[in-house]
Amino acid sequence: MKKKEPKKNIESASEKTKRASKILSILQDEYPKAKCHLNFDGPLELLIGCILSAQCTDKRVNEVTSGLFRKYPTAVEFSQADQAELEQEIHSCGFFRAKAKSILNCTKALVEEYGGEVPSTMEELTELAGVGRKTANVVLGNYFGTPGIIVDTHIKRLSTRLNLTTNSDPTKIEYDLNEIIPKEKWTFFSNSLGDHGRTICHARKPMCGDCMISHLCPSAGLV
Ligand code: SF4
Numbered sequence: 001m002k003k004k005e006p007k008k009n010i011e012s013a014s015e016k017t018k019r020a021s022k023i024l025s026i027l028q029d030e031y032p033k034a035k036c037h038l039n040f041d042g043p044l045e046l047l048i049g050c051i052l053s054a055q056c057t058d059k060r061v062n063e064v065t066s067g068l069f070r071k072y073p074t075a076v077e078f079s080q081a082d083q084a085e086l087e088q089e090i091h092s093c094g095f096f097r098a099k100a101k102s103i104l105n106c107t108k109a110l111v112e113e114y115g116g117e118v119p120s121t122m123e124e125l126t127e128l129a130g131v132g133r134k135t136a137n138v139v140l141g142n143y144f145g146t147p148g149i150i151v152d153t154h155i156k157r158l159s160t161r162l163n164l165t166t167n168s169d170p171t172k173i174e175y176d177l178n179e180i181i182p183k184e185k186w187t188f189f190s191n192s193l194g195d196h197g198r199t200i201c202h203a204r205k206p207m208c209g210d211c212m213i214s215h216l217c218p219s220a221g222l223v
Pocket of ligand 1: 161211219
């Protein structure tokens, strides 16, 4: 049977902002402690964790990084790692060749250009190998305290279902959400919407009947 389309009522920009604000308020009540699910101690570990998390679960990344960060505690050690050995260490995260290469190139740049430290601006971070806006916003928001919308697979899926964006390009989604969510809440909104995606609004079978924001969702019962 053909799936019903989400209701597409014409919604003004201010109505959308008001609805987003109500969604945010409920997420704050429901997931008050929402945070990044990667284990990290410092920006380097968060950065490496993010590079490893592409197409991989945070749980698996955490299993791998617990030993990895003991073996390579600084950017210098990472930058001098043997590529084949590093590939072996991160093998279970998938795309291990590309990820090992990114980690080596990224940490070499950190050593050569930033004295082994992780820079704290979007411009500098996104110049590093393997680092796009999503990873940069994770590091900026969860370590440096600079808010950013983190467009990962959950945010992409949920912001579309909630009709908070009509774009599919991650950067455009980020900019759309920047318009309707208060800046100081960008990171929290990302983390809490991610938690909602993990617990209720699953990719395959969203639990709309148990969803506390269903009255604000045009896709409720239709996905
Ligand atoms: S109502 Fe359904 S589709 Fe909408 S956010 Fe909730 S679980 Fe997701």
